[in-house]
Amino acid sequence: xxxxxxxxxxxxxxxxxxxxxxxxxxxxxxxxxxxxxxxxxxxxxxxxxxxxxxxxxxxxxxxxxxxxxxxxxxxxxxxxxxxxxxxxxxxxxxxxxxxxxxxxxxxxxxxxxxxxxxxxxxxxxxxxxxxxxxxxxxxxxxxxxxxxxxxxxxxxxxxxxxxxxxxxxxxxxxxxxxxxxxxxxxxxxxxxxxxxxxxxxxxxxxxxxxxxxxxxxxxxxxxxxxxxxxxxxxxxxxxxxxxxxxxxxxxxxxxxxxxxxxxxxxxxxxxxxxxxxxxxxxxxxxxxxxxxxxxxxxxxxxxxxxxxxxxxxxxxxxxxxxxxxx
Amino acid sequence: xxxxxxxxxxxxxxxxxxxxxxxxxxxxxxxxxxxxxxxxxxxxxxxxxxxxxxxxxxxxxxxxxxxxxxxxxxxxxxxxxxxxxxxxxxxxxxxxxxxxxxxxxxxxxxxxxxxxxxxxxxxxxxxxxxxxxxxxxxxxxxxxxxxxxxxxxxxxxxxxxxxxxxxxxxxxxxxxxxxxxxxxxxxxxxxxxxxxxxxxxxxxxxxxxxxxxxxxxxxxxxxxxxxxxxxxxxxxxxxxxxxxxxxxxxxxxxxxxxxxxxxxxxxxxxxxxxxxxxxxxxxxxxxxxxxxxxxxxxxxxxxxxxxxxxxxxxxxxxxxxxxxxxx
Ligand SMILES: Cc1ncc(C[n+]2csc(CCOP(=O)(O)OP(=O)(O)O)c2C)c(N)n1
Numbered sequence: 001x002x003x004x005x006x007x008x009x010x011x012x013x014x015x016x017x018x019x020x021x022x023x024x025x026x027x028x029x030x031x032x033x034x035x036x037x038x039x040x041x042x043x044x045x046x047x048x049x050x051x052x053x054x055x056x057x058x059x060x061x062x063x064x065x066x067x068x069x070x071x072x073x074x075x076x077x078x079x080x081x082x083x084x085x086x087x088x089x090x091x092x093x094x095x096x097x098x099x100x101x102x103x104x105x106x107x108x109x110x111x112x113x114x115x116x117x118x119x120x121x122x123x124x125x126x127x128x129x130x131x132x133x134x135x136x137x138x139x140x141x142x143x144x145x146x147x148x149x150x151x152x153x154x155x156x157x158x159x160x161x162x163x164x165x166x167x168x169x170x171x172x173x174x175x176x177x178x179x180x181x182x183x184x185x186x187x188x189x190x191x192x193x194x195x196x197x198x199x200x201x202x203x204x205x206x207x208x209x210x211x212x213x214x215x216x217x218x219x220x221x222x223x224x225x226x227x228x229x230x231x232x233x234x235x236x237x238x239x240x241x242x243x244x245x246x247x248x249x250x251x252x253x254x255x256x257x258x259x260x261x262x263x264x265x266x267x268x269x270x271x272x273x274x275x276x277x278x279x280x281x282x283x284x285x286x287x288x289x290x291x292x293x294x295x296x297x298x299x300x301x302x303x304x305x306x307x308x309x310x311x312x313x314x315x316x317x318x319x320x321x322x323x324x325x326x
Numbered sequence: 327x328x329x330x331x332x333x334x335x336x337x338x339x340x341x342x343x344x345x346x347x348x349x350x351x352x353x354x355x356x357x358x359x360x361x362x363x364x365x366x367x368x369x370x371x372x373x374x375x376x377x378x379x380x381x382x383x384x385x386x387x388x389x390x391x392x393x394x395x396x397x398x399x400x401x402x403x404x405x406x407x408x409x410x411x412x413x414x415x416x417x418x419x420x421x422x423x424x425x426x427x428x429x430x431x432x433x434x435x436x437x438x439x440x441x442x443x444x445x446x447x448x449x450x451x452x453x454x455x456x457x458x459x460x461x462x463x464x465x466x467x468x469x470x471x472x473x474x475x476x477x478x479x480x481x482x483x484x485x486x487x488x489x490x491x492x493x494x495x496x497x498x499x500x501x502x503x504x505x506x507x508x509x510x511x512x513x514x515x516x517x518x519x520x521x522x523x524x525x526x527x528x529x530x531x532x533x534x535x536x537x538x539x540x541x542x543x544x545x546x547x548x549x550x551x552x553x554x555x556x557x558x559x560x561x562x563x564x565x566x567x568x569x570x571x572x573x574x575x576x577x578x579x580x581x582x583x584x585x586x587x588x589x590x591x592x593x594x595x596x597x598x599x600x601x602x603x604x605x606x607x608x609x610x611x612x613x614x615x616x617x618x619x620x621x622x623x624x625x626x627x628x629x630x631x632x633x634x635x636x637x638x639x640x641x642x643x644x645x646x647x648x649x650x651x652x653x
Contacts, residue, residue: 030508033506057508057514059478059479061479123364125365297646302424303364304415
C-alpha cells in the first residue's frame with residue numbers, strides 16, 4: 001500500500017495503462033508542462049512525450065469528436081476536459097456519437113473512450129465552473145458513467161474505464177488532495193459495482209462522488225444519537241448496482257439519497273424509483289425515502305452563499321433524525 | 327500622420343490605464359492574503375487594450391467580455407467601488423456578489439457581462455448585434471475573445487453568421503500569445519488571427535496592442551467602417567499578460583527572458599514617455615497621478631473589506647427566474 005492523493009491515484013492509473021499499452025493516449029487542454037487545470041497530469045508529457053500526451057487548442061467539441069474518431073481506429077483516448085461545465089460543449093460527440101456508434105453500426109464499430117472531467121462547487125469559481133451535470137448524461141443509453149470518491153476507487157475505476165470497449169465518462173470531484181493508502185499492485189474496480197463505505201443497520205445513505213465524505217461525516221455524528229448509518233457509495237451511475245441498493249434498503253428500511261447536483265430531475269430520482277419499484281424493498285421501508293441534494297439554483301460567487309448550496313452533513317443528520325421521530 | 331491623443335485625452339487615457347493596473351495589483355494582493363476567494367485572471371500588461379477599445383467607442387456601443395474582464399469593465403465605465411464590492415462578494419457589487427471576478431457586468435455602461443466559457447461570449451455578442459440591427463440602431467457590439475478562444479468552433483460560426491447577416495459586430499481578438507499555458511504558435515493554424523478575416527469575407531486588421539494610440543485609432547476606424555458599411559470587422563491586437571494565467575500559475579511555459587522583453591514594452595510606460603516628450607505631462611504630475619490613484623483604490627478596498635452586506639440565500643434564489651414565474 002502507498003499513500004496517494006485522489007489526483008495522484010488517477011495519474012498513476014493513467015500512467016500504468018499508458019505504459020502497458022501505447023495506444024492509451026491522454027488528450028486535453030494544457031495537459032503538458034502546465035500539468036492540467038487541476039494538476040492531475042504533471043510529469044506525463046515528460047514521461048510519454050507528445051505521441052501519447054496530446055495538448056490541444058481550446059476546442060472541446062472538436063477534441064472529443066477527434067477522440068471518438070481516433071478510438072474507432074484503435075486508439076484508447078483519455079480526454080481531459082478542464083471543468084465538467086464544459087461537457088455541454090462535448091455533448092454532441094458524447095451523446096450523439098460515442099454513445100451510439102456501436103449500436104448504429106450493429107456492433108461493427110466501438111468507441112473505447114474515457115472522458116475525464118471534474119464536477120462540483122467549493123472553489124469560488126461561480127456559476128459556470130461549479131456545476132454537477134452528471135444527470136445530463138445518465139439518461140443516455142450507450143454511455144457508462146463512473147464517479148469515484150476515494151483514491152483507491154479512482155485508480156481501479158480509471159483502469160477499468162481505459163480497458164472498457166465502450167465510452168466511459170469518468171467524473172471527478174475537486175477534493176484532489178484527499179489521500180488514502182492505495183494498493184500498489186495492478187488492480188481493477190469493476191464498473192457497475194457499488195461499495196459499502198460504512199456498515200450500518202438503521203439507515204442507508206446512498207451517494208457518490210464528493211458527498212460520500214459528507215455522508216461519512218454525518219454517519220459519525222449519528223452514532224452519538226445511537227443511529228447506525230450505512231454509507232453506500234455507488235461509484236458507478238450507469239450501469240447502476242441495483243442489487244447493492246436493494247440489499248442495503250432491505251437491511252435498514254430507511255434511505256437518504258444524497259448528491260450535490262440539484263434535486264429536481266437529479267440522479268437521486270432514479271435511485272428512489274429503483275427502490276420503490278421493487279416490492280421487497282418497498283415493503284421494507286419504515287419511512288418515506290428522502291432526497292438531500294444541492295439547492296435548485298446556479299452557484300453564487302459569494303462564499304457564504306456558495307457554501308449553503310451543496311448538501312451539508314447537518315442537512316443529512318436532520319433528515320435522518322426526522323425519520324426516526326416519525 | 328500617426329494618430330495622437332490631445333493633451334487632455336492622453337492624460338485621461340493614461341489615468342485609466344493606471345487605474346486598471348493598480349486595481350488589478352490590489353486584487354492580486356487581496357487574493358494572496360485570502361481576503362478574496364475563488365480565482366482571478368489578471369490582465370496586467372494589457373491595459374492598452376482596455377483603454378484603447380471602449381473609450382474609442384460611442385458610449386452606447388456594447389461590449390461582451392471574457393473571464394479576463396476587469397480592465398474592460400473599468401474602461402467601459404464601471405467604478406472601482408462597484409467592482410471591488412463584486413470581488414468581495416458584497417451586495418453592492420456589480421452583480422450583488424453572485425458573479426465575482428469572472429462575471430463583471432455593468433448594463434448602465436452597456437457592458438453586457440462576460441462568459442467564462444471562453445469563446446461562448448462571441449455568438450452572444452453576435453446575437454445582440456442582430457437585435458441592434460433589427461431595431462435600426464446605430465450602435466455596435468464588441469465581442470472580446472483571446473487567442474486561445476479563437477479555436478472554439480462557436481467563434482468561427484459567429485464570424486460566418488455575422489458576415490452573411492451583415493451584423494454590426496467588432497470581433498476583437500485580444501492576442502496575448504498564450505491561452506492558459508499553450509502558446510498560440512502551437513495552437514493557432516495561422517500567424518495572425520486577423521488573416522482569417524477574408525475566409526469569412528470580413529475586413530480585418532492586426533495592430534500592436536501595447537500602443538494605446540494605435541489600438542484607439544484602429545478601433546475608431548473599425549467602428550466607423552461597421553456603422554457605414556453595416557458589416558462586421560475583425561481586429562486583432564497583439565499584447566502580453568505580465569501576470570500568470572490565474573492565481574496559482576508558476577509560468578513554466580514561458581521564459582523569464584521573454585517576459586523581460588515584453589516588460590520593456592510596458593504600455594503604460596510607453597504612453598507616459600510619449601506624453602512627456604510631447605510636453606503634455608511632467609514627471610511630477612505623473613507621480614502625483616500614481617499616488618492619488620493608488621491611495622484611492624487602497625481606501626476603497628480597505629473600506630469595503632470591512633463590510634459584510636451580502637445577499638441571503640432567499641434573495642439570491644429569487645434571481646433564478648424572473649419574478650412573474652418564480653415558484
Ligand atoms: C470553453 C472553455 N474551455 C476551457 C476553459 C478554461 N480556460 C480558461 S481561460 C483559458 C485560456 C483562454 O485563453 P485566451 O482565450 O487566449 O484568453 P486569455 O486567458 O489569454 O485572456 C482556458 C483554456 C474555459 N474557460 N472555457
